[in-house]
Amino acid sequence: MKPKQSERGAVAVEMAILLPLLLLILIGTMEFGRVFNVQNSLTQAAREGARHGAINYNKASLDVEGTSLAAAPSLNGLGVAVAHNAASCGPNLNIEVTTTVVLPSMSGFLDSGWFGTAGIFPMTLTGVGVMRCGG
Template sequence: MIKPQKERGAVAVEMAIVLPLLLMLLIGIIEFGRVFNVQISLSQAAREGARHAAVHFNDDDLDVDAAALGAAPSLNELPVTVDDNADECALGADVRVTATVALDSLTGLFDAELLGMPVIFPMELTGVGVMRCGG
């Protein structure tokens, strides 16, 4: 079937309009998935660091950072900082471990203002774990 002359190129124009929107949606889904994964890993790392500090608070060589980051290998390439109050840990007290990262965009698309939307990245993510010492 031969299309009339006035309809030629309509598919190309429609594709040029729809493709950028679909790509933005796909990239947004990928970025959201990555942020969600890093957030879950940070929470797991903080929780594991708190558990390690709560169980081993009497040890001389207590290394909360290594225990926390060892529990979340997906964070190895990221600049994660781990803060804790394990030196104040005593029976019945709580130990608090906080894992923080400034996450950059995977694609770079959301690092700049786009179509009037605010800049999203770098995004500050935090995971917190609290456990009872010796408990």
């Protein structure tokens, strides 16, 4: 029974060494998934705003910002900014819609200051949509 007594606590030591690495991988995967989702939503919102502006550029009901934000309800509460050039839109010209958000970290673990680094978050994400006016 002596060999078993000398290995006592080995699993606890191994877990103490591996647990931080496993948690970092888990948190990194969750943060990456969130960033990927927000980036896709920003691009879709910009595309829908550009489509609305290209079709309705000469109508009084033109609301590029509202259409862009309505196209991405998952971005509610993140403070999305929408910029566009719909006022200068005309036949054979392009409308460009840009959506921007400063995304904070979901966990706070990858923020600036950890490990003495600049950090990854907050991260500025941008989506752009361009379409031909009137067409």
